[in-house]
Amino acid sequence: MSKQFGPEYVRAIAPYQAGKPISEVAREFGLDEANIVKLASNENPFGVPESAKQAMAQAAAELGRYPDANGYELKLALSKRYDVPMEWITLGNGSNDILEIAAHAFVEAGQSIVYSQYSFAVYALATQGVGARHIAVPAKAHGHDLDAMAAAIQDDTRLVFIANPNNPTGTFVKGAEIEAFLKKVPSHVVVVLDEAYNEFLSKEDQYESAAWVKQYPNLLVSRTFSKAYGLAGLRVGFGLAQPGITEMMNRIRQPFNVNSLAQAAAIAALNDKDFLDKSAQNNAAGYQQFVEAFEQMGLEYVPSHGNFVLVKVGNDLAAGARVNLALLKQGVIVRPVGNYGLPEWLRVSIGLPQENAILIAALQKALAGTRAE
Numbered sequence: 001m002s003k004q005f006g007p008e009y010v011r012a013i014a015p016y017q018a019g020k021p022i023s024e025v026a027r028e029f030g031l032d033e034a035n036i037v038k039l040a041s042n043e044n045p046f047g048v049p050e051s052a053k054q055a056m057a058q059a060a061a062e063l064g065r066y067p068d069a070n071g072y073e074l075k076l077a078l079s080k081r082y083d084v085p086m087e088w089i090t091l092g093n094g095s096n097d098i099l100e101i102a103a104h105a106f107v108e109a110g111q112s113i114v115y116s117q118y119s120f121a122v123y124a125l126a127t128q129g130v131g132a133r134h135i136a137v138p139a140k141a142h143g144h145d146l147d148a149m150a151a152a153i154q155d156d157t158r159l160v161f162i163a164n165p166n167n168p169t170g171t172f173v174k175g176a177e178i179e180a181f182l183k184k185v186p187s188h189v190v191v192v193l194d195e196a197y198n199e200f201l202s203k204e205d206q207y208e209s210a211a212w213v214k215q216y217p218n219l220l221v222s223r224t225f226s227k228a229y230g231l232a233g234l235r236v237g238f239g240l241a242q243p244g245i246t247e248m249m250n251r252i253r254q255p256f257n258v259n260s261l262a263q264a265a266a267i268a269a270l271n272d273k274d275f276l277d278k279s280a281q282n283n284a285a286g287y288q289q290f291v292e293a294f295e296q297m298g299l300e301y302v303p304s305h306g307n308f309v310l311v312k313v314g315n316d317l318a319a320g321a322r323v324n325l326a327l328l329k330q331g332v333i334v335r336p337v338g339n340y341g342l343p344e345w346l347r348v349s350i351g352l353p354q355e356n357a358i359l360i361a362a363l364q365k366a367l368a369g370t371r372a373e
């Protein structure tokens with residue numbers, strides 16, 4: 001028998017399953033890449049903003065040098081935007097990095113981390129990666145049950161992950177409820193408020209989490225440039241928190257975790273209000289397009305506040321995998337969520353109108369041709 005390396009808690013990790021890349025689906029199913037529609041990873045269907053492309057072209061000349069380890073220019077821009085001191089900002093290689101850094105900085109092996117059932121898969125990975133114990137709190141209507149999460153906090157709990165809106169379900173908890181939760185949580189427990197989809201929220205749903213950071217020394221707000229800002233491939237996100245948290249994060253963070261192109265592109269994207277507005281409008285229209293189609297098809301879905309929708313494609317435990325395969329054969333990539341304990345559902349990212357239409361037609365065909373009975 002070959003030797004087993006490393007600790008048991010690392011061996012126990014089920015590796016993250018990402019949305020399939022277009023090239024892989026083309027190879028596997030003998031399709032032309034140009035005809036494939038990918039609505040699997042909640043990316044911005046407009047791609048990289050032009051402003052960010054230009055900023056990167058300029059920054060490319062300096063790639064022989066290390067990036068600014070402190071990310072001065074980007075932090076300055078973020079500091080102005082969110083009205084927090086630069087010293088309260090942690091840049092991440094994607095916000096995934098922020099989540100990982102938080103687990104490493106605040107939790108010892110054996111201590112516990114609280115998060116919700118059906119919440120983002122990376123919370124479980126970050127928990128297991130530090131040998132911590134997870135307390136997964138049953139969801140309420142596919143979303144966070146914050147009262148139950150507050151009640152689930154133990155003496156050894158050091159971290160709580162909340163995704164708002166949540167991925168993969170799209171559920172949203174109102175700002176007032178989050179704030180009530182923050183008031184209840186013991187002050188030594190760090191609350192990570194992961195707002196990867198914040199920019200898609202309607203005006204009424206928006207709340208001032210950056211302002212809460214001033215009030216709650218145990219709050220870490222996490223944001224990303226991967227979704228609404230269209231920079232998923234660059235890997236850049238950030239955390240906002242008081243120095244008690246940020247200085248600990250900075251000890252764990254890799255010195256050059258955000259590369260030069262990413263820093264330059266993020267500044268440009270942050271200032272590109274037109275791109276953000278266009279993306280939010282497209283998203284709202286695409287959501288209506290999906291919702292109307294799902295209702296016509298008699299498919300149950302979870303009302304979403306993000307740039308994706310969770311839709312139920314059958315009643316048996318193989319439904320998600322079966323319909324997913326039927327979609328792949330038609331060149332449409334979506335996200336099966338069996339690994340989240342939702343095997344009857346698929347998560348579909350909102351794309352451009354014509355991409356959404358292709359998905360809807362392919363789904364109709366898939367459902368007609370793949371009955372379980």
Ligand SMILES: *Cc1c(COP(=O)(O)O)cnc(C)c1O
Nearest residue numbers: 094095096120167196224226237
């Ligand atoms: C996509 C996503 C992230 C992380 O994305 P990055 O590309 O690493 O910034 C974080 N949280 C949630 C809930 C997400 O869906």
